[in-house]
Amino acid sequence: MGLKDMELKAEKIKIFNQGKIETVSDLVIPIKNIKKNKQLLLKADRDWLLFPGLIDPHVHVRDFEQSHKEDFLSVSQAAAAGGYVYFIDMPNSQPPVVDLKTLSKRVKAANLSCLECGFHFGASSQDNLEAILEAAKNNKVHSVKLYLNHTTGDLLIENQKLLEKYFRNIDLISVHAEQEKIDLVIKLAKKYGTKLYLCHVRGREELEKIRPYKLKYPNRFFIEVTLHHLFLTKQADDDAFKMMKPSLGGKDDQAALWQGIKQGVVDTIGTDHAPHLIKEKKSKEPPFGVPGIETSMALMMQAYLEKNITLQQIFYLMVKNPAQIFKIGENYNYCYNPNQIKTKLRDFVIVDLSSKHTLKQRGIKSKAKWSPFEDWSLIGWPKITVAGGRLVYSDYNQNMID
């Protein structure tokens, strides 16, 4: 049977379906933007797996005055190459996203993105609650971000009264909180019933503090961990390229995070993709942050093959939970329905579980042009990413995308 234009046809491909893997012999998926007269015939003679497209709840897009580091186009291409179909931008841009005018500029800038995306709106050190409440009506605004410690940007909130006001009035707060600031935000969230999303939880101590609240109020406290805290530990010879907030932990921290995943205490994996240029990292006062959006799928697939995590856990951490917590997608559910595979499969990634590559060999899409994982030889890189029914990444044939 001939293949029609603009179809993706996959033979003998493995599909992740409700926690199990099925092999489908003849899969035909309509795609909107494969170039005319081209078809995508995927012969899965190798070990290929079709998995739901990932959602990244924590991305620093940088666009506006720091677009030399990254913009919506470059970050979305990097994300698509990493198997993502949706991401949420952080507000610590320059200027920061703390007022409605900047938000609408941000939304406009995001038109360049090849993926759908959303925004965390920033809480300012100057009371901007009015703008926050107005912004919250926009369904692309997924939470309000509060910075309680020094990090990139200047959204640090130090005024206790203002902090209480935010907790009293905001429904879902995402926080950058380290050390004693973790105790503080837990206390405030308890006092006011605020939903609290704790970004980039670093290690054992942090997890121990939050765990009792997570267990007692599973729908009010949410724990995010990053790939770099899961896969890297602090080393004596670490340079600026291993500097980020919160800093890397030791082996015990790393073990605690993996254990948190096994125990179901961790809700999401975010990249905290925080691109800075090589020359900025080599400067006298290097900025904090590391890029990560292109490597997370391969890192997690590698962990799956090494039996450190199940596909079902990856699905919850990187698709289902972020969608539910931040109300993304139809019924907050980016999960594909196996009965609609032939007609409605719109957000997915196909990964190659048979060949090893490094990120460098693949070509780095982020403007950062480096990665803490760039020389890691990994299995499980995306071959094809489809978002919203459109082909957004293909290493199969780069000329396919219209």
Ligand code: NCD
């Ligand atoms: C982030 C950045 O560069 O924007 N840096 C980082 O080290 N994680 C900010 C942040 O998430 O704290």
Ligand code: ZN
């Ligand atoms: Zn942070």
Ligand code: ZN
């Ligand atoms: Zn951070």
Ligand code: ZN
């Ligand atoms: Zn961050």
